[in-house]
Amino acid sequence: MASLDIKGVQKSFGATRVLHGIDLAIADGEMVVIVGASGCGKSTLLRIVAGLETPTSGQVMIDGLDVTPLEPADRDIAMVFQTYALYPHMTVFDNMAYGLKIRGLPKAEIRQRVQEAAELLSIGQLLERKPRQLSGGQRQRVAMGRAIVRHPKLFLFDEPLSNLDAKLRVQMRAEIRRLQKRLAVTSLFVTHDQVEAMTLGDRLVVMHEGRAAQVGTPMEVWSKPADTYVASFIGSPAMNFLPATLVDGGAAARLSGGTVWRFADGARPGGEGRPVTIGIRPEHLQQVGADGLALTVDLAEPLGSETVLHGRLADGTALTARVPGVAGQAGVALAPEPGALHVFDAETGRRIDPGH
Amino acid sequence: MRKKVIFRGVALPYLLLVPQLAVTIVFFFWPAGMAVWQSTLRQDAFGLRTEFVAFENFLDLFGDALYLNAAWNTVIFSSSVAALALGAALFLAVQADKQIRGAGLYKTLLIWPYAVAPALAAVLWLFIFHPSIGLVGRAFGAIGIDWDYRVNGGQAMTMVVIAAAWKQVSYNFIFFLAGLQSIPTSVLEAAAIDGARPFRRFWTVIFPLLSPTAFFLLVVNLVYAFFDTFGVIHALTRGGPGNATETLIYKVYVDGVQNLNFGSSAAQSVILMVIVIALTAVQFRFIERRVHY
Numbered sequence: 165m166a167s168l169d170i171k172g173v174q175k176s177f178g179a180t181r182v183l184h185g186i187d188l189a190i191a192d193g194e195m196v197v198i199v200g201a202s203g204c205g206k207s208t209l210l211r212i213v214a215g216l217e218t219p220t221s222g223q224v225m226i227d228g229l230d231v232t233p234l235e236p237a238d239r240d241i242a243m244v245f246q247t248y249a250l251y252p253h254m255t256v257f258d259n260m261a262y263g264l265k266i267r268g269l270p271k272a273e274i275r276q277r278v279q280e281a282a283e284l285l286s287i288g289q290l291l292e293r294k295p296r297q298l299s300g301g302q303r304q305r306v307a308m309g310r311a312i313v314r315h316p317k318l319f320l321f322d323e324p325l326s327n328l329d330a331k332l333r334v335q336m337r338a339e340i341r342r343l344q345k346r347l348a349v350t351s352l353f354v355t356h357d358q359v360e361a362m363t364l365g366d367r368l369v370v371m372h373e374g375r376a377a378q379v380g381t382p383m384e385v386w387s388k389p390a391d392t393y394v395a396s397f398i399g400s401p402a403m404n405f406l407p408a409t410l411v412d413g414g415a416a417a418r419l420s421g422g423t424v425w426r427f428a429d430g431a432r433p434g435g436e437g438r439p440v441t442i443g444i445r446p447e448h449l450q451q452v453g454a455d456g457l458a459l460t461v462d463l464a465e466p467l468g469s470e471t472v473l474h475g476r477l478a479d480g481t482a483l484t485a486r487v488p489g490v491a492g493q494a495g496v497a498l499a500p501e502p503g504a505l506h507v508f509d510a511e512t513g514r515r516i517d518p519g520h
Numbered sequence: 521m522r523k524k525v526i527f528r529g530v531a532l533p534y535l536l537l538v539p540q541l542a543v544t545i546v547f548f549f550w551p552a553g554m555a556v557w558q559s560t561l562r563q564d565a566f567g568l569r570t571e572f573v574a575f576e577n578f579l580d581l582f583g584d585a586l587y588l589n590a591a592w593n594t595v596i597f598s599s600s601v602a603a604l605a606l607g608a609a610l611f612l613a614v615q616a617d618k619q620i621r622g623a624g625l626y627k628t629l630l631i632w633p634y635a636v637a638p639a640l641a642a643v644l645w646l647f648i649f650h651p652s653i654g655l656v657g658r659a660f661g662a663i664g665i666d667w668d669y670r671v672n673g674g675q676a677m678t679m680v681v682i683a684a685a686w687k688q689v690s691y692n693f694i695f696f697l698a699g700l701q702s703i704p705t706s707v708l709e710a711a712a713i714d715g716a717r718p719f720r721r722f723w724t725v726i727f728p729l730l731s732p733t734a735f736f737l738l739v740v741n742l743v744y745a746f747f748d749t750f751g752v753i754h755a756l757t758r759g760g761p762g763n764a765t766e767t768l769i770y771k772v773y774v775d776g777v778q779n780l781n782f783g784s785s786a787a788q789s790v791i792l793m794v795i796v797i798a799l800t801a802v803q804f805r806f807i808e809r810r811v812h813y
Contacts, residue, residue, distance in 0.1 A: 215712075236712045237715040237716065239713075242714075245709070245710060247704060249709065249710040250707075252729065253725075262714050262724070266715040
């Protein structure tokens with residue numbers, strides 16, 4: 165149980181800069197998910213926190229104590245690896261007891277702690293097995309157990325669910341969250357899966373090319389994405405982006421096709437003619453009468469209760485819409501839900517909020 | 521995937537087997553059979569008369585102090601060579617696995633000794649350990665150590681052990697290095713996070729994971745020390761001084777080729793053959809049950 169502070173952490177491998185100064189404060193008991201595409205530096209950041217990599221500059225503080233110069237062994241952390249990294253020659257019991265034995269705990273306490281963790285994860289009947297006799301899901305549980313028995317200050321998860329099949333992944337995701345809440349251990353979870361990120365985290369860090377593009381609660385990140393990258397990364401199917409210019413003193417946008425959409429939440433600064441990018445999530449497009457935006461559908465994906473329509477606008481811009489019911493027709497007319505439009509600067513991609 | 525080809529006739533498959541079978545029969549079964557037969561015979565000193573003596577050659581051997589001495593030498597020699605070659609190779613492999621800069625060159629240099637012929641290797645060691653022309657031998661003399669492997673049996677044994685082990689280090693090194701590199705980094709990282717220091721990490725994680733490799737190498741090294749070290753011993757000490765470095769394989773040569781005692785030499789060969797068969801059986805059994813992590 166501890167807080168974690170990451171202060172100005174930078175990392176370069178040779179001439180390649182992978183982290184451009186990350187600042188992050190994690191409160192005691194909080195679960196923060198670092199999400200980003202592969203190569204964004206998220207795993208490197210986690211490994212720096214674990215002490216497996218040394219930052220080029222910056223500090224990692226656990227409970228206010230600077231642990232940057234410390235070995236992983238001295239940081240009192242536990243990590244769950246993507247490949248589980250179980251000790252292949254040890255039984256499940258020994259795998260879980262390894263860290264405790266090193267710390268010289270009495271045998272009785274080791275046994276008790278391992279039993280507790282095994283029950284918590286319902287792997288009590290597997291304690292005498294070797295890792296190769298376990299299924300992927302069971303290995304995952306053992307890896308979790310090995311982290312839990314240590315009662316560490318910090319849990320680190322390095323994409324622990326990506327080697328599981330889809331069904332098991334959903335199940336383990338819920339279990340990890342339940343467990344983390346119950347044990348209230350400060351946790352850092354790295355994933356490339358935005359659904360995992362949304363469901364697991366108290367807060368998200370969306371990383372992009374070595375920078376934290378946005379830090380916030382899942383709903384903040386989803387409803388007010390800081391830039392077009394975050395907007396396109398979080399949410400499925402991904403947000404649509406339409407080039408437009410501000411009109412009507414910033415209170416509306418004229419799409420390149422000529423359609424004018426008004427902002428329900430107030431005028432954007434910058435005045436007439438400012439080039440912007442309008443973001444609209446597929447689920448925020450409604451089917452309307454003939455006066456909507458005309459979409460030529462070239463692919464309809466029925467999902468049962470709703471249908472995802474992929475198509476093109478009159479000027480060729482690709483657009484995806486998610487509409488209720490079955491809609492398979494060749495063309496539909498669409499309009500945004502009020503207040504669902506996101507406005508981004510056309511050049512920098514940064515979000516433009518009303519006012520100022 | 522194993523591809524099975526089914527031949528229509530009977531002749532072709534046998535025809536294809538003939539070269540391999542011929543080689544095996546001519547160069548293995550025939551001489552081995554001859555050795556077994558010879559081991560039950562005894563010739564007089566002039567080779568004029570040969571009589572069948574059944575197991576008498578073997579019984580004589582087990583009562584012969586010189587033979588028992590050679591057997592004991594072999595035990596000392598083989599276990600020392602195996603221990604030294606395995607230990608040195610493991611140490612070097614662990615270092616090579618760590619080092620990054622210049623690792624390629626380092627590995628290449630370590631693998632070279634394997635390409636050196638045993639007799640050449642022995643001459644090389646001679647230049648190092650010879651009391652009057654050897655580098656180390658002279659240095660020993662200079663600091664007052666009474667070094668002369670030509671008269672001191674212990675020193676002679678030490679030298680042949682070092683020379684024989686040196687040849688085998690390269691081979692062991694390659695296997696150990698491959699074994700080390702097949703241990704996933706994440707497992708070692710997990711151990712580090714679990715609080716294990718490098719020393720502990722080595723003995724509780726790396727070494728157990730290397731143990732299948734180590735066992736395989738142990739058998740290979742024993743076989744090497746038993747049977748492939750004739751050249752080294754012959755070039756360095758010729759089994760001397762006073763039989764101090766005479767191993768079983770060397771005694772086979774001495775009794776058969778120098779003393780022309782074919783019966784006894786053949787009996788010794790048969791014993792060695794039994795040993796190598798036993799070692800191979802252990803090896804095969806082990807490989808069958810080998811644990812793949």
